[in-house]
Amino acid sequence: SYELTQPPSVSVSPGQTARITCSGDALPKKYAYWYQQKSGQAPVLVIYEDSKRPSGIPERFSGSSSGTMATLTISGAQVEDEADYYCYSTDSSGNQVFGGGTKLTVL
Amino acid sequence: QVQLVQSGAEVKKPGASVKVSCKASGYTFTSYGISWVRQAPGQGLEWMGWISAYNGNTNYAQKLQGRVTMTTDTSTSTAYMELRSLRSDDTAVYYCARDAPPSGGSIDYWGQGTLVTVSS
Numbered sequence: 096s097y098e099l100t101q102p103p104s105v106s107v108s109p110g111q112t113a114r115i116t117c118s119g120d121a122l123p124k125k126y127a128y129w130y131q132q133k134s135g136q137a138p139v140l141v142i143y144e145d146s147k148r149p150s151g152i153p154e155r156f157s158g159s160s161s162g163t164m165a166t167l168t169i170s171g172a173q174v175e176d177e178a179d180y181y182c183y184s185t186d187s188s189g190n191q192v193f194g195g196g197t198k199l200t201v202l
Numbered sequence: 203q204v205q206l207v208q209s210g211a212e213v214k215k216p217g218a219s220v221k222v223s224c225k226a227s228g229y230t231f232t233s234y235g236i237s238w239v240r241q242a243p244g245q246g247l248e249w250m251g252w253i254s255a256y257n258g259n260t261n262y263a264q265k266l267q268g269r270v271t272m273t274t275d276t277s278t279s280t281a282y283m284e285l286r287s288l289r290s291d292d293t294a295v296y297y298c299a300r301d302a303p304p305s306g307g308s309i310d311y312w313g314q315g316t317l318v319t320v321s322s
Contacts, residue, residue, distance in 0.1 A: 125307075126307075128308065128309065130247075130309075137312040137313065137314055138247065138312055140310050140311075143308065144308075149310070179246075183249075183309065184307070185306075185307040189305045189306070189307065190249075190261070190263065191249040191306060191307055191309075192249060193247040193248065193249060194246075196247070
């Protein structure tokens, strides 16, 4: 079955740039989406279609995709950005899949 | 504003069934689909399947085929997810999420989640 691979954890100091990667064989042809999930809450969309930012999401959140890897970048990470981040995409058959999640620590 | 409001927490015994509802508002229900996603305690997100609110077409995750049924009621803008033959590893928070046609793959808004506990 199709898999999206993320690092389990990323740690940065406040004000630094955090980069979270997501690798998958179908990413050259399929969009990546990114969700932020804080403890005890439902996920929130932060990036859609590789690099678009929904209204209300701070400009420090950006996304990119090249080849088989998509990247979520948080420029000038803040303490309130500490959360689990999940990438999401589809395979060639239309089945949807989430990455395993990355725990971002900002301290 | 788009809202998805789910039914309350459930406690079920192994072998039983559970049906979770998801009432949508703030958009044209039949212009989108609904995906269901679950999250076991301390674990990541798992996509369960998708249903079109326009024509009822479904696409279920292979591991749940035969145990899950997703339906919609367009008269009340409500989606339902039924899971049968429950096991302890089905204990999870179940989320509904708005997803785009024609086959999903672009979740934007999420419900608040419904905790389903399977225990004897």
